[in-house]
Amino acid sequence: MSKGSELGTRFGVAMALIAGAAFALWMGGVVFWLALVVAGLLTYSEWGELAGVDPKTIRLAQYALSVPLAAMCPWAAGPGFLSLGLVGGALFFVGAVTRNPRLALGILYVGLPVLALLVLRDQEPWTRGILLTFWAMGLVWAADSTAYFVGRAAGGPKLAPQISPNKTWSGFAGGLIGATVGAMGLVWLFGLPIELAYATPLLAILSVLGDLYESNLKRQAGVKDSGKVLPGHGGLMDRLDGLIFVAPFAALLVLALT
Secondary structure, rough: OOOOHHHHHHHHHHHHHHHHHHHHHOOOOOHHHHHHHHHHHHHHHHHHHHHHHHHHHHHHHHHHHHHHHHHHHOOOOOHHHHHHHHHHHHHHHHHHHHOOOHHHHHHHHHHHHHHHHHHHOOOOOOOHHHHHHHHHHHHHHHHHHHHHHHHHHHHEEEOOOEEEEEHHHHHHHHHHHHHHHHHHHHHHHHOOOHHHHHHHHHHHHHHHHHHHHHHHHHHOOOOOOOOOOOOOEHHHHHHHHHHHHHHHHHHHHHHHHO
């Protein structure tokens, strides 16, 4: 594939992902839940593959994860303490049955962010739920995009050369600024709590840590991408690693402010 063709594929897939995420976020309810469930199960499959687990065992663990994910449905228990407890139950079940602590840890890696995003989207009124979820998702995208462009333009010392050779300290600083400016814009335009903007730099740091954590998993597994489900982009973990770390803390902050 030529470089131009590859860039075109990446752009097309990126636009499709953005459109799909925007549609699911706007619709909320069962549509948003279903989108997160599909993404969660696919991400968990990639987690298992990076851990070197055989497909049969991964499917068994996915069945266990499906229980709390199903309970999070708005037509069932919804995103609450029961669903949180079921995530913990699935964690212990997978650990006990497979004797694989890393595969069991993946239940938290996937289950908690899905629950957190549903909690954010479930905030009332519905427009507030959309804005709060967009803030959590948007700060990750803003940090990633700004870090990429600032890092390429400014260069400089590497952030974590042994884990992710392309990341620079200049890109890291640019990402924090980009995410914070975006959050301040949401506060100014839509009246979100100013505390969200204050917390955004810390959450942007979590986003970077999530990215580095996933990069380290890939390095340990000896692979470039977490999967091949997204042409030109790799796997879902490659696109969601920052949000996976950010979402639970964003939800906790929002709940503390309500």
